[in-house]
Amino acid sequence: MLGLTYVAAVLATLPLLLILFHLLRQGAASISLEFFTEMPRPVGEEGGGMSNAIVGTLILLGVASAIGLPVGIGAGLYLADKRNAPLAMTVRFLSDVLNGLPSIVMGIFAWEFLVRPFGGFSALAGGVALGAMMIPLVTRTTEEMIRLVPASLKEAALALGYTRWRTSVTIVLRTALPGIVTGALVAVARIAGETAPLLFTALGNQFWSTSLREPIAALPLQIFSYAISPYSTAHSMAWAGALVLIMIVLIISLIAKYVTRRKFAGGGD
Amino acid sequence: MKASQRGDRLFQILITSFAICIPLLLAIIAISILIAAWPALSKAGLGFLTDSHWNVSAGEFGAAPAIYGTLVSSALALLLATPLALGVSIFLAEIAPKWLRTPVGFTIDLLAAIPSVVYGLWGIFFLIPLLRDPVAPFIKDTLGLGATPLFSGPNYGYSMLAAGVILAIMILPYISAVTREVLMAVPQSQRDAALALGATRWEMIRDAVLPYARSGIIGGIILGLGRALGETMAVTMLIGNRPEISASLFAPGYTMASLIANEFSEATSDMHLSALMAVGAVLFGITLIVNALARWLVWRVTKGGVS
Numbered sequence: 001m002l003g004l005t006y007v008a009a010v011l012a013t014l015p016l017l018l019i020l021f022h023l024l025r026q027g028a029a030s031i032s033l034e035f036f037t038e039m040p041r042p043v044g045e046e047g048g049g050m051s052n053a054i055v056g057t058l059i060l061l062g063v064a065s066a067i068g069l070p071v072g073i074g075a076g077l078y079l080a081d082k083r084n085a086p087l088a089m090t091v092r093f094l095s096d097v098l099n100g101l102p103s104i105v106m107g108i109f110a111w112e113f114l115v116r117p118f119g120g121f122s123a124l125a126g127g128v129a130l131g132a133m134m135i136p137l138v139t140r141t142t143e144e145m146i147r148l149v150p151a152s153l154k155e156a157a158l159a160l161g162y163t164r165w166r167t168s169v170t171i172v173l174r175t176a177l178p179g180i181v182t183g184a185l186v187a188v189a190r191i192a193g194e195t196a197p198l199l200f201t202a203l204g205n206q207f208w209s210t211s212l213r214e215p216i217a218a219l220p221l222q223i224f225s226y227a228i229s230p231y232s233t234a235h236s237m238a239w240a241g242a243l244v245l246i247m248i249v250l251i252i253s254l255i256a257k258y259v260t261r262r263k264f265a266g267g268g269d
Numbered sequence: 270m271k272a273s274q275r276g277d278r279l280f281q282i283l284i285t286s287f288a289i290c291i292p293l294l295l296a297i298i299a300i301s302i303l304i305a306a307w308p309a310l311s312k313a314g315l316g317f318l319t320d321s322h323w324n325v326s327a328g329e330f331g332a333a334p335a336i337y338g339t340l341v342s343s344a345l346a347l348l349l350a351t352p353l354a355l356g357v358s359i360f361l362a363e364i365a366p367k368w369l370r371t372p373v374g375f376t377i378d379l380l381a382a383i384p385s386v387v388y389g390l391w392g393i394f395f396l397i398p399l400l401r402d403p404v405a406p407f408i409k410d411t412l413g414l415g416a417t418p419l420f421s422g423p424n425y426g427y428s429m430l431a432a433g434v435i436l437a438i439m440i441l442p443y444i445s446a447v448t449r450e451v452l453m454a455v456p457q458s459q460r461d462a463a464l465a466l467g468a469t470r471w472e473m474i475r476d477a478v479l480p481y482a483r484s485g486i487i488g489g490i491i492l493g494l495g496r497a498l499g500e501t502m503a504v505t506m507l508i509g510n511r512p513e514i515s516a517s518l519f520a521p522g523y524t525m526a527s528l529i530a531n532e533f534s535e536a537t538s539d540m541h542l543s544a545l546m547a548v549g550a551v552l553f554g555i556t557l558i559v560n561a562l563a564r565w566l567v568w569r570v571t572k573g574g575v576s
Contacts, residue, residue, distance in 0.1 A: 165279070
């Protein structure tokens, strides 16, 4: 019976290796400098790039962070501070509920709330949908990190005559900062590849656009439409896009790891 | 009031209002989706859930095929992923040498970082051809299961089976992360006692470790179910998108999430939009119940007593 667990371990690691292998083989073939600098070519034509989608994804992540980080960190501070107060228990439970909300449901909500009333698809609506998905992730890690700060540190600050809010901001938050930054980066990496919330909000755009009030291109959306198109030139663009998307996710995750390492090495503050 | 107290009050108000954003956001989501779904729900009533005809041009909106597809594809995913997750978690928690734990654990956790759309892309160009050629003929002819309703009919690759397999890969890291955690939470004394009574390693795991961790493992499985139910992009790209209920796993199907993803931007009539919103509301409701159940089960093991 124990031998079966070895089989399970092999089978469970196989999909990732296969996916990475295909990504590297198919993606590397169609990736070049022009992929990052040029616009998409018309369907069926060779070459071209996805510069608009890469920039679009970065803009969407910026908008999402502008909403998700302050709300998530604030809520995390509140939860760590109030612990078992009835409101804190409720917020903690509902944050879990929000975390389990299907991304497509977040998409139709953002459409109903931000696209329909304003009469058009927009980067802003897409960013808000992604930001809302970030909130529970950031809230949870912030609370966990702040709880790790030794109570003695907080008590020492209060005993020295610091006010509560200055203790929270300059002592507690500062001590927990590397952990919170890591949590924030992990959250950004998680939403960077989200497609479903963008389908009816950011919509995608064949042209160059950085306006928040216009539809905007995004890597995941572009990969989706290339993948289901019948042209083989589009397919190779989809693979290249997927490789770049994975690289972005990976780079953000690696930075997150580096920030935590600094904390444990005692180098950061 | 002293200036310092005023600062404290302001800070309290600030973080409390951020915290209140979460219930507020959830309430707005629930209310606005329910309002948008109301015309379709009030017209069809409970029949919305049981009517199996989804025909846009005829104005028929029955969500049963999509609900069926969501439940079947998720169940299939659990069926495939659970033994695998359980096996690899036992391997990592009890058997593997130390140097192997980190790389294997990391590889599985990394599966959770891959975007859904990339799974879909990989599925279209690798999984579908694989199912079409060695897998489907193997099941039909070599195993002789082609005559059973479960594997009857032609197989074009895009099918309930493809959706189930990709979902299984996608939820594997979630189930295995929770399972590993609850296995690690089993006290060492539990293991030592079993071994002292003369149990072999496998008997120790089967009789002392697994029963102790049982409700936490079930919680992890249900958490994976919650993920599978709401998964959109990869399923939309692989399931074939046909609103029909078929017993065969080789037949194309539809899920609630993929139905919304496919039709929402093309919905022209108000009733069509409202029906899609209603599908969203049903999906929201189901995942809510499933997730709450999972959290409760995991919480019982990691914080509470033994099951």
